[in-house]
Amino acid sequence: MPGSARNTPIAGILFGVALLAVWEAVSRFGFVEPAFLPAPSTVASTLYEMILQRDLLWHAGVSTTRVWTAFIIAAAMAIPLGVIMGSFPVVGRALEPTIDFIRYLPVPALVPLSIIWFGVGEATKLFLLWLGTFFQLVLLVADDVRRVPHEYQEVAATLGASRRRSLLDVSVPAMLPTLVDNLRVTLGWCWSYVIVAEIVAADSGIGFVIWQARRFFKTPEVMAGVVAIGIIGLATDQTLRWLHWRWFAYLRR
Amino acid sequence: MSKRFAGFGEQHDVVAQFNLSIAKGEIVVFLGPSGCGKTTLMRMAGGLETPTAGAIKLNGVPLGLPDRRRGMVFQSYSSYPWLTVEQNVAFGMRYRRDMTAAAKRERTRHYLQVVGLTEHAGAYPNRISGGMRQRVAIARTLAAGSEILLMDEPFGALDAQRREVLQIELRRILQIETKTIIFVTHDVEEAAFLADRVVVFTRRPARILSIINIASRFGPERTLALRDSQAFFELRNELLAIVRSTAEEERAA
Numbered sequence: 001m002p003g004s005a006r007n008t009p010i011a012g013i014l015f016g017v018a019l020l021a022v023w024e025a026v027s028r029f030g031f032v033e034p035a036f037l038p039a040p041s042t043v044a045s046t047l048y049e050m051i052l053q054r055d056l057l058w059h060a061g062v063s064t065t066r067v068w069t070a071f072i073i074a075a076a077m078a079i080p081l082g083v084i085m086g087s088f089p090v091v092g093r094a095l096e097p098t099i100d101f102i103r104y105l106p107v108p109a110l111v112p113l114s115i116i117w118f119g120v121g122e123a124t125k126l127f128l129l130w131l132g133t134f135f136q137l138v139l140l141v142a143d144d145v146r147r148v149p150h151e152y153q154e155v156a157a158t159l160g161a162s163r164r165r166s167l168l169d170v171s172v173p174a175m176l177p178t179l180v181d182n183l184r185v186t187l188g189w190c191w192s193y194v195i196v197a198e199i200v201a202a203d204s205g206i207g208f209v210i211w212q213a214r215r216f217f218k219t220p221e222v223m224a225g226v227v228a229i230g231i232i233g234l235a236t237d238q239t240l241r242w243l244h245w246r247w248f249a250y251l252r253r
Numbered sequence: 254m255s256k257r258f259a260g261f262g263e264q265h266d267v268v269a270q271f272n273l274s275i276a277k278g279e280i281v282v283f284l285g286p287s288g289c290g291k292t293t294l295m296r297m298a299g300g301l302e303t304p305t306a307g308a309i310k311l312n313g314v315p316l317g318l319p320d321r322r323r324g325m326v327f328q329s330y331s332s333y334p335w336l337t338v339e340q341n342v343a344f345g346m347r348y349r350r351d352m353t354a355a356a357k358r359e360r361t362r363h364y365l366q367v368v369g370l371t372e373h374a375g376a377y378p379n380r381i382s383g384g385m386r387q388r389v390a391i392a393r394t395l396a397a398g399s400e401i402l403l404m405d406e407p408f409g410a411l412d413a414q415r416r417e418v419l420q421i422e423l424r425r426i427l428q429i430e431t432k433t434i435i436f437v438t439h440d441v442e443e444a445a446f447l448a449d450r451v452v453v454f455t456r457r458p459a460r461i462l463s464i465i466n467i468a469s470r471f472g473p474e475r476t477l478a479l480r481d482s483q484a485f486f487e488l489r490n491e492l493l494a495i496v497r498s499t500a501e502e503e504r505a506a
Contacts (some may be wrong), residue, residue, distance in 0.1 A: 151330035154301055155390075157319040159397050160348035169347070173335045250335055250377035 082141025
C-alpha cells in the first residue's frame with residue numbers, strides 16, 4: 001500500500017488503456033446505442049468542449065472547494081475529539097453510541113432536513129459533507145489511537161512524561177500514518193456527498209453540470225462530468241499516497 | 254540498602270504471597286512458564302500496575318506511578334519508529350529539566366557509544382536489526398538515568414545467536430554502569446547466564462518456587478567461555494530440573 005508509489009504504475013496504466021480500448025470498440029462497432037454509451041473518444045472531446053465553452057473547470061473548482069472546506073472543518077473537529085475518545089475510555093464509551101447512530105444515517109436521507117434547516121445555499125452543502133465525514137472520521141481516529149501499542153505510552157511514562165505529554169509526543173506521531181490513510185479514504189467519501197448535494201440543490205459544481213446534461217439527455221456530457229470527477233479523485237488520491245510515502249519513509253524497511 | 258517487594262496479588266491471583274528483597278546493583282532474573290505472572294510482577298515494580306495488597310518499596314519508600322527511576326525495556330515496540338536511533342536515545346532525557354541541551358546531546362552520544370550504535374545514529378528503527386533495536390531501548394533507559402531496569406523478555410524475539418551476543422553485551426554494559434535489573438524470561442540458559450540470582454516461579458498464581466544464587470558461583474564476569482563450561486552446563490541442568498518439576502506437579506494435579 002504505502003510503498004506502492006515506488007512500484008512502476010505500468011500495470012495500472014495498461015489495464016486502464018485496455019479497458020478504454022474495449023469500451024471504444026463496443027461503441028464504435030455499434031454494439032450499444034451511442035446515446036447510452038458514447039465512445040471514450042466522444043467523451044474526451046466533449047470534456048474538452050465543456051472546458052472551453054461551459055466553464056467546466058470553474059464548476060470543478062467550486063466542487064473541489066466545497067469538498068475541501070467541509071473536509072478540513074470535519075477533520076479539524078474529528079481529530080482532537082477522536083484522540084480524546086480513544087485515549088480516555090470514559091469519553092469514548094459516552095460518545096460512541098450516539099456517533100455510531102448518526103454515522104449510519106445515509107447522507108441523502110438527510111438532504112430534506114438539511115434544506116429545511118439551512119435553505120438551499122452553501123451552508124446546506126457544507127453541512128451535508130461535514131455530516132458524512134465528521135462522524136465517520138471521529139470513530140476512525142479513536143480507533144487509531146486505541147491501536148497505538150501500550151508499550152509506547154508506558155515507556156514515555158517511565159521517562160517522566162505526563163499523560164498529556166505522552167499523548168502529544170507519542171500517541172499522535174504513532175498514529176499519524178494511519179490517520180493520513182484514513183483522511184485519504186474519507187476525502188473520497190466526501191466527493192460522493194458533494195455530488196449528491198449538488199444534484200439536489202445547487203446551481204454550480206460538477207454534480208449540477210451532470211444533472212443539467214441529464215435533463216437534456218446529453219449522455220456524452222453526463223459521462224464527461226463523471227470522468228472529470230474520476231480524474232480529480234485519482235489525482236488527489238495519488239498525491240496523498242505520495243505524501244504518505246514521503247512523510248512516513250521511516251516505516252519502510 | 255535494599256528494596257523490598259512485598260505484595261499480595263489476587264484478582265485471579267496472578268501473583269500470590271510474594272516477598273522478595275533485591276539489593277542495589279543486583280541482576281535478578283524472573284524465570285517461569287509463560288503467563289505465570291512474572292511479567293505482572295515486573296509491571297507492578299514499574300508502577301504500570303498496582304498491587305492489590307502489599308507494597309513495592311524502593312529504599313524503604315513505597316513506589317507509586319511510573320517514574321524515571323524505573324526504566325522499561327519491552328520485547329516489542331521497544332523503540333519509537335518515527336525517531337532515529339539517536340533521537341530515540343535522546344528521548345530518554347526529553348522530560349528532564351535538570352540538564353542543558355548540550356549535556357543531553359553529549360549524554361546521547363556517550364550511550365550510543367556504550368551500546369555500539371554510533372554508526373547507526375541516523376537510522377530509523379525499522380532499518381536496523383531487532384537486536385540493535387533492543388540496544389536502542391537499553392541506551393535510552395541508561396540515558397534517562399534510571400536506577401532500575403525492568404526488562405520484559407527483551408531478547409525473546411531474537412534468534413539464538415543475536416540473543417547470546419546481547420546477553421554478553423548487557424553484562425558488559427552493567428559492569429560499566431551499576432544498575433539494578435529485573436529481567437523476565439522463560440529461557441533457562443538466558444537466566445543462568447545473566448543472573449546474579451534466579452527466581453523460579455510456579456505457574457499461576459506466581460509463587461516463588463526457588464531462588465538460586467548464581468553470583469556466588471560465577472561472579473560478575475560472564476563470557477562465552479563460561480557459557481561453554483561444564484559448570485554452566487550443570488547449573489543449566491539444575492535450573493531445568495526445577496522448572497520441569499513445576500510442569501510435572503501441574504500434570505499430577
